Amino acid sequence: MNRAAAIVILLLLAGATTRTLVTGQYVSYVKAGLWPLLVISVVLLALFATAKGHQPKVAWLLVLPVLALLVVAPKSLGSYAAVNAGTVLTESDEYPPLPDGDPVEVKIFDYASRAVFDEGRTLRDRRVRLVGFTSTGPNGERLLVRMILTCCAADGRPVKIGMRNAEPLPDDTWIEVVGSYVDETAEDGVNGGKIPFVDVEDAIRVAQPERPYE
Structure with missing residues (x-):
């Protein structure tokens, strides 16, 4: 050269x-x-x-x-990456009460972590707002997913939440869900991790966030 x-x-x-x-x-x-x-x-x-x-x-x-x-137009990781990787959760030392708001906006990772490791104590009797994309679980269950990154898209891993009473939507549809905690979990078929659920009260389609990863 x-x-x-x-x-x-x-x-x-x-x-x-x-x-x-x-x-x-x-x-x-x-x-x-x-x-x-x-x-x-x-x-x-x-x-x-x-x-x-x-x-x-x-x-x-x-x-x-x-x-x-x-x-090449950039595209964030979606349902294909989610179904081929196990849900990723890490336990926190403490889970303080959620801030005021009805519904209160909660990140998917935070909801899943509180539901699994804190047994939903800080989620009970609260309505939450979650934003993520739809995916289909191994048994046909509807999932709400958000990818988290350590560094870059190559190490992206999903955090999955099951949706009870969710309207069927195509995979990779970004939605805003309003719902409440439900004491239910499923096992991720990829890595055996726990997938908590949310009881969906309302769900609307939204545009992909400017920052699609948590």
Whole structure:
């Protein structure tokens, strides 16, 4: 690869990364809190473009992420990823009372963790609002799912909640659910994890959130 081509590719990659930052598309690839590292990577790419040195032939491979960022429309992980991975929950040291509100907005991970590890104590007699996408369990049960990331989409894992009295909807439909805790769990067929349930009072279709991952 000649010097001019290397400069063009590095600047294109820096520009494509900048575009994902400006448009917010980067949250389809990495955890939202990692944006400072992406800014640093843009600066480093620009510096490398102006540096002198030998350009190895494999440098052409940098064209691939450029094409991926500029041509391929990003899509967040959905039901296919959810049904092929086990539900992921971690226990907290304490579960304080939910904030005021009726219904109170609760993250899917928080609801599932409280339902499984705290036996729903802080969820009883409360109406909750949950947002996630629909998926189908191994026995045909309707699931409300949200993916959580440690770093990037490659390590995304699902948190699953079963929905009692839910209207059948196509997989990957984003919905806002208002419901209440129900003392019921199912076993995830992938990893044996517990899947808690929510009794659905109302569900409406919504657009995918700007930040689809929890």
